[in-house]
């Protein structure tokens with residue numbers, strides 16, 4: 311892949327935010343993630359790529375314990391955020407998900423106003439002192455999601471009345487409103503047109519100033535455009551992980567090479 315931007319993508323942060331060791335995930339008898347070890351950096355966009363069914367989404371969901379809600383799913387091994395075991399019994403998954411926000415494939419605003427979509431998380435987590443404080447949090451989150459200018463005069467209108475791209479930015483605003491430290495994005499642009507995709511990609515680049523962003527994508531072009539680190543999964547294994555430029559120009563494993571050159575997947 312020949313993308314000039316790859317050459318500018320040297321990773322700046324070297325601080326590890328998320329550490330996974332020996333992670334295995336089973337859905338009943340299906341072994342979906344096989345002994346994955348990885349260190350994901352802070353203030354960096356990390357892309358998870360690989361063929362359909364290789365386990366990208368499953369591994370992403372381990373990072374905020376979304377697999378807890380799937381009765382047949384079993385997670386083994388360790389996942390630490392800032393050195394803390396997120397599967398420790400004392401960790402409340404609801405609190406964890408405020409710290410580890412998630413944006414899904416299809417924009418899924420609540421059937422509430424734009425304002426209430428963003429205010430919901432801060433309200434349930436008691437993050438606002440009063441109404442003025444909450445207003446400030448909502449404005450700030452909408453600004454970070456590059457939606458403030460379009461939404462400020464219609465904050466009481468339903469979130470579902472926005473365009474698809476605006477709805478996805480609303481979901482990003484909702485995720486950042488609780489001041490997370492990690493943002494997980496599962497194919498966040500797959501339902502968007504090219505213009506909305508470009509806006510969300512630009513936003514992802516801004517978000518990495520403050521967060522560790524992990525994005526699952528089927529688009530290798532998107533991975534090359536937005537990420538500094540890339541992890542290639544195949545049949546539940548993390549085959550190769552490294553600087554995005556290196557993965558796309560000189561991968562070490564033949565399976566990565568086959569995937570990026572279009573021979574598998």
Ligand SMILES: Nc1ncnc2c1ncn2[C@@H]1O[C@H](COP(=O)(O)OP(=O)(O)OP(=O)(O)O)[C@@H](O)[C@H]1O
Nearest residue numbers: 337340342360361362363364365366367368369380
């Ligand atoms: N809720 C579930 N119940 C049972 N099996 C599941 C479930 N979710 C995923 N799997 C299985 O786990 C494996 C990994 O799936 P996963 O969705 O994580 O892959 P993926 O790489 O994200 O795929 P895609 O790119 O198609 O979204 C697949 O074999 C899939 O069928």
